[in-house]
Amino acid sequence: MTATDTPAWPQCGHLDAGGHCRGHRVAPYTACLAHLGSAERAAHLASLAPGADLDHRGTPFTQGLLDALLAPLRDPASGRARVGNAAFDETRFTGDAELDDIDFGGSCSFASAVFDGGLYAREVRTEGDFRLAAARVAKDVWLDDTDVGVDAWFYEARITGTLRFCVREVGGTAMFRGVTCAAAYFSGVRVCGIASFNGAVINGEADFAGAVFEDGATFETARIAGRACFDGTHFHRSRACFNGADIGGGMPFAEAHFAAEATFEGAAIGGDLTFTGARLESGVDFRRTVFRRTARIGPLVCPGTVDFSHAVFETALTLETAAREVRCRQTRWASTAALRLRHAAVDLSDAVTEFPVTVSGRPRPFVSPHGEAMAEPELLTDLPVRITSVTGVDAAHLVLADTDLTDCLFVGTVHLDQLRFEGRCRLPQPPDGLRWMRRQTLAEERHWRGWAPAPSGADPHEPATLAPVYRQLRKALEDSRNEPGAADFYYGEMEMRRHDTTTSRGERTLLGLYWVLSGYGLRATRALAWLVLAMTATVLTMMLWGLPRTDPDPVSTGTTDGRRITLTTRKPTPVNPEGPYTKRLSASRFEKSLRVVANSVIFRASGQDLTTTGTYVEMTSRLVEPALLGLAVLAVRSRVKR
Template sequence: MAHLDAGERAAHLAGLAPGADIDHRGTLLTQGLLDEVLTRLREPATGRALLGQVKFDGARFSGDVTFEQIEFSGVCSFGTAVFDGSAYFRDTHFGQDLRFGNTEVTDELWFEFTAIDADAWFYGARIGGVLRFCVDRVGGSAMFKGVTTGEAHFTGVRFLGVARFDGFTVNGRAYFDGAFFEDGADFEKAVIAGPVCFDGAHFHRSRACFDGAELGEEVLFSEAHFQTGATFTGAKVGGDMSFCQARLEGDMSFRRAVFRSTAVIGPLVCPGLVDLSDALFESAVTLEVAAGDLRCRRTRWASTAALRLRHADVDISDAVLEFPVTVAGRSSPFVSPVDEQIDEPGLTDARVRVMSVSGVDAAHLVLADIDLTDCRFVETVHLDQLRLEGRCVLPLPPEGMSWRGWFPVRWTRRRTLAEEHHWRATRYGTVGWTPAPEGVETHEPAVLAPVYRQLRKALEDGRNEPGAADFYYGEMEMRRHDLEAPRGERMILGLYWAVSGYGLRAVRALAWLGLAMTATVLAMMLWGLPQDDPDLVSKGRIDGRSVTLTTKKPGPANPEGPYRRRLSTARFEKSMRVVANSVIFRASGQDLTVAGTYVEMTARLVEPALLGLAALAVRSRVKR
């Protein structure tokens, strides 16, 4: 049209009427020429331009252009068109497809008070300024694959079909707050340099996909709704991620994601799985997560981290901790920035359970207020440097009596490891002992003894002697049941267990002391005390003025007569004196028979040892 003279242009425009098709492919257009065309296509009653099929493919628009109050009833195509300035679409309606494939806009591209009933294709478009796509709805699929823009605004858009933003590049900010993605949103390999806002966005039916995306600054999902979850596999995040009051009904995956300068993630409430496996945290971070499961397998923390968790079953197998990482259970719900409690739908179990730390270098690991009932510790490195803070719950043996064949067994109350439960379940059955989950190896006592030993040292270094005592008991139990150990060693450990519970059961040691003292008293009354106390006998000779006297004491006579007569009150009193002195390792000074002498020697060896074991057991429970 730019090359037509006035007559030719007038003749061309005279042939136009509302609803006509427009074909200006490859032509040069200005705002003035465009207004002349649109004026011929407007209905006088409404003032709206009615266009049929529109073709501006390859056209060049000089300066800023505005399309306002227009009804496009057919396909509208701007493929490969070039806008030297800005393009504004206001109060427009596209009844069929809108195509902006490989279009180039030097400055801004705005869509306001606009609706698109079919597909919107912007494949490969390049926009130098702001892309403001604030349309009411896109009835079909929305294709923004490979689009490049300076800033993007999609506030409140309702995408009724699939929304594709893979390879979408934004050099500044991007706003998707309040947007509705009815049939999935794909941001795979999108690159957004500035902050990204999805506050109040809704993702329905299909997962929101951010796999491989590069998000340069903070990412906001406050009050967003994920009906089927989201994936950030391989994504690179440069700032914080906020999920305050977001509603997630599916799983959330951050596998292989890289968090470069992320300081805070959360509060994230997810009734399903939050997967951080193989993720990398390059800077200090705080994670606030309430989830059904939290998986951190092979996750790498290159700086300090604090995991503040609720409800979650946590698996940190083979994670790499280069700096201190704290996994802490939080008793109260998370709160929003305005101090409102965040709801936790679908989460009922208040415990935070660590399921495995296998393969982790525990030198930098701190567990605080965590349930370790099902935690697996085998193959953990530097377990002796693990720090357990607050109330960390460990599994207990079965209560009451159980049976091993025909013999009753009463298990000592102590804190154990899940791996010991797995092993004992194979030996004594699953009544009270928890069997190993499917696919989890059951380890023998030779493997478990070093685990107990290292955990004992960890608690001793933390000045928790009573807690370390239970791990010492477990270590000795595993050594006693280790079939690879020499038989003699296992027999000594068995005797040590029977006599005093490895020096940790004062009642058992005192019971044996009482039995030993009772046996000693009876032995003394029956055989140890002589029949009568021997009297001194003095004999002398008088020769001149000198007197010579010789005093002899007869040897104690063995008691005679029936045993019943030997159990007298007097003999009991003497026997008690002998026993009382033997307990404190002293000689009684009482005349004894040969048998009584050996009984006393034995008592002076055994009974102080039992008393010492009882004192040791008490001290191990009260020492700090």
């Protein structure tokens, strides 16, 4: 209501330079309490008794007039004033207003009142509401050791100084929407209903340490220029909502309790968030939050999801969280970051990393400043940190350390060849059984082969898509001098090329032979098995058809002419063996055959006389068997090289 509006109560008839006084007329007189004559005011005050209602809306007050009004309402024994309902709406107080030792049986309202000084209430109790909505206070507002039976209404109040709301209990809701003050202190207050600070503007710090909000609290679009302290604060039944809030300093939540979700969606936070000893029973939502000068978040123990999707970190950050899930979808890090996590499934889809970002699993619980291990209720303590997706990430600045990549999606990652693995990063294995070789694979290959179901709403990727992914991961491990790890990715790349239907048939056939003979040069036992099989076959062939029936004896013939002898030596052609095969499998023929085969493996001729069949078999074995031996040596080297 503006000064030009006609008030809704009987108006004082006093006329001054500003026009008619807006004060409520004191019946049966025609003036308000401030403009009554001395005799009339004395008569009116004498008519008051403890428990009387007061209606002095629009009346100009001083502290002296207020004390005179309360004097007849005080109990002589206790010294406390007893008032029924008190209406001081639109009053104007000159100087400070002090309310001491007053019991209101109903409500006490200062809505739209104007205070040239401050308002100080001590040891005040109201059975109904306490209202300061739309009031204007030139100095501080202090409510010390006060109880409000129903609601506290402070919305749109403008307080130039400090708001100290040290109320023991508010029986209903606490409305501070749009309130403006220099600083705010709500330490230890208990609000039985919901507390709303939506749109509040606090130009300094705000302290809610030890406050209890039985039905939650909302701080949507609130602006706090300094630090906002919530150490030991309890948010019961309903969520704690900071959506769109702008906090200039840090937000400590040490020993706080959140019975429902805490949301910071779209907020801007200028300092650290500490959760040492805090107890959370649900998740925390930081979607679209801007962390301006936040250097540390945590240690945060959360049994639900901690969501940083679309959040922006403008400075270097250390994040310590033990949670069921951590989402960083389209999160942007404008500086370095270290994410030290426990138990969580981490989704990094489409995250933007402009500087090195390290995601590491922490083996031991976080500790408090006192050195005590922080409890992790409702979390499975044996679960490692699991990366579920790095799709869309520029991996040039990403480091994964001691994480589980069993279900991690890599397709669509940029600069995957520059991704760094530190510590022990676990990748999925093929199913158990003789059919599958033990190796590290990708989750996408498991989806394509049917070893594991693909994520909901996604189709398995084809081998043509997976081959480049394996190739880039192989290069990443080779650059970090991890040749054994790179070998598994090389195997996966070759497998995808072999199964790629867009590859030519000839190349696929060649890859198939390479796979059969030596597992792409990575399976030493397979190459050695083929070598032993080839040598065995060569030995048997030599024994059965390659060695002659007998070793040919050289025959020399010559002539003499009395002075000179001319000799010519001829070696008979080896004779193919005859007779039953069982007689050819003798110990002597085995020894000769083994000598031929052993020499062929190292590219040497045995010097043994062979049949025509044996000669061609030896030539073939000198080509095939050294190649198989070389493949076996290559496979061993790929597993031990560093």
